[in-house]
Amino acid sequence: IAGITQAxxxxxxxxxxxxxxxxxxxxxxxxxxxxxxxxxxxxRLIHYSNTAGTTGKGEVPDGYSxxxxxxxxxPLTLASAVPSQTSVYFCASxxxxxxxxxxxxxxxxxxx
Amino acid sequence: xxxxxxxxxxxxxxxxxxxxxxCDYTNSMFDYFLWxxxxxxxxxxxxxxxxxIKDKNxxxxxxxxxxxxxxxxxxxxVPSQPGDSAVYFCAASAYNQGGKLIFxxxxxxxxxP
Numbered sequence: 001i002a003g004i005t006q007a008x009x010x011x012x013x014x015x016x017x018x019x020x021x022x023x024x025x026x027x028x029x030x031x032x033x034x035x036x037x038x039x040x041x042x043x044r045l046i047h048y049s050n051t052a053g054t055t056g057k058g059e060v061p062d063g064y065s066x067x068x069x070x071x072x073x074x075p076l077t078l079a080s081a082v083p084s085q086t087s088v089y090f091c092a093s094x095x096x097x098x099x100x101x102x103x104x105x106x107x108x109x110x111x112x
Numbered sequence: 113x114x115x116x117x118x119x120x121x122x123x124x125x126x127x128x129x130x131x132x133x134x135c136d137y138t139n140s141m142f143d144y145f146l147w148x149x150x151x152x153x154x155x156x157x158x159x160x161x162x163x164x165i166k167d168k169n170x171x172x173x174x175x176x177x178x179x180x181x182x183x184x185x186x187x188x189x190v191p192s193q194p195g196d197s198a199v200y201f202c203a204a205s206a207y208n209q210g211g212k213l214i215f216x217x218x219x220x221x222x223x224x225p
Contacts, residue, residue, distance in 0.1 A: 045215070050210065
């Protein structure tokens with residue numbers, strides 16, 4: 001069982017470019033989440049989805065969009081990257097509200 | 113507006129002693145709380161959780177305490193081991209508010225041999 005997989009592992013991106021971070025899980029979890037980790041700020045929720053076909057805004061949604069066309073995939077798109085979006089991005093999933101979440105290995109994104 | 117706060121960025125303890133990591137929250141609707149451990153260049157891994165109907169949950173060396181009136185939870189690690197050195201995050205979610213999983217800023221624990 002692979003669990004939850006993120007791609008790419010790392011990326012250097014020119015400012016203004018569009019970028020999609022991929023996240024796939026094979027656990028048939030209902031809920032999925034995207035976080036960014038920045039020094040001193042912890043893990044901040046960008047967007048989430050409680051089930052396929054629905055999405056919601058987290059704490060820092062501006063500049064990001066998500067879609068949840070099916071249970072397994074939850075891509076995160078930066079429409080026009082800016083340097084402040086340089087961060088480590090983590091995708092997570094969990095079966096339901098009173099269960100633990102499982103995390104991917106992260107994507108290190110640098111916007112220059 | 114930080115709903116989950118870990119006010120201590122770092123903690124250093126001696127091997128074999130107790131480590132106590134603290135977490136405060138502001139949202140009284142939170143009903144499920146979790147602790148995660150994170151090593152550099154890896155994703156966070158789940159440690160232990162507690163629901164709001166309990167005040168204590170224990171799993172081996174790890175115990176989580178919840179004080180709902182104070183909106184405070186803590187993670188106790190006894191005895192601490194050098195391999196416990198990592199960043200620890202607390203997290204919380206509210207079933208009636210969409211189940212968003214909100215994390216604190218993290219506390220870096222260093223266990224000295």
